[in-house]
Amino acid sequence: MNIGIIGLGDMGCIYAKSFVKAGYRVYGCDLPHRRETLEAELGPFGIEILEDGKEVSRISDVIFYSVEAERIAEVLSQYGPHTKYGAIVAGQTSVKHPEIEAFEKYLPKDSHIITCHSLHGPGFDPKGQKMIVIPHRTTKEAYQRMTDILSSLGSILNEIPDYHEHDKIVADTQAVTHMGFESMGTAWKEAGFFPWENASYLGGIDNVKILITLRIFSYKAHIYGGLAILNPYARHQIKRYAESESELFKLMIKEEADTFRKRLYKARDFIFGQNHKPLMLDEKVMQEFSLSVGSENRKPNSHLSLLSMVDAWYHLGINPYDNLICQTPPFRLRLGIAEYLFKNEDLLEESIETALFDKTIRGDDLEFHSAVREWSSIIGYGDMEGYKQHFEQVKTFFAGRLEHGRAQSAEMIRKLEIE
16 A cells, blocks of 8 residues: 655645655655755655656545645646546645645545644654544445545544535634634733733633633744635634724723623623533643743633634534534634633633733723724635744744743643644
């Protein structure tokens, strides 16, 4: 059984090594200028680097396209027609609409389309990680072969039969989740301070916010841009998040306490009053991961980002616990800290009172409000270049702490047992 991987970036290399370890012959390719580097890196593992995707496609029984979502059609147009007769073809992008469209357009009719989505970043081995499998065009026999191959990696497989349903869930678990953390990073940049140096961001919830924000900005902008802009369901959900944040912010500055409180408690009862297994994040573990070196006492925080997310879920009619089938560590953590806040009535009341009446954090909330509007507009316009530029500006601001933040966030994820 020959496995081919077209696109040997971070994820492609991880999977190439993992398939070799599982006993398969692996062939791969990437851009021509990277061939020598990849031969030096992957050759010792027995992975053969070929000239291009045509060569990989001709000899591979299973082919994985591990390229950016925005380039999937371009790459398929070059290499798809050369696919070996009866081969199984999959993609590793997180948004399946452009991928499936390209597969249907450029692959031979005899190809089996069984695509997948690894719910982890390049810092993790596939073993023990969750993977979504989507059987789009296949036979029972080919599907069994594919699931056997993927299971050999030690991944935990979950099937979603329809790529539309996958993209709806991913719009929540990834696109809106990332945009929320990106807005926090932008707000801190525009306010001109690092949050771990501010007494309003010293609690366990804020430690999670800070580390996941640093984790996201430690990776590449195109990953998140593709998720947000190319997923047809993401723009709708991001727009609703921005609307929820704006409406709540208006109630805050007008100090309409009764309306504000009733609205949030209605959302709380809808999301957290249903019959589901709580995540129950450990406060002691969250407290361990502070980047602060000071001894200031914690100041209350409005947690506007979390209030807005729960309000948006309510207005979208989404039960986020149902979306855990496509969970990623940032999404599960975000749901976990929202649950922690909304199921602790004293903490929720502190957040509400702070949002309404504490002017010392109002400036931070204004920056967050502006950041949400900016990100929502960029995504709404489909401005990929603008997205990348906006992302890189914030990344530069946090540059000195990104690697440390990624390492700390990975350790926090392991300690909270949510990999």
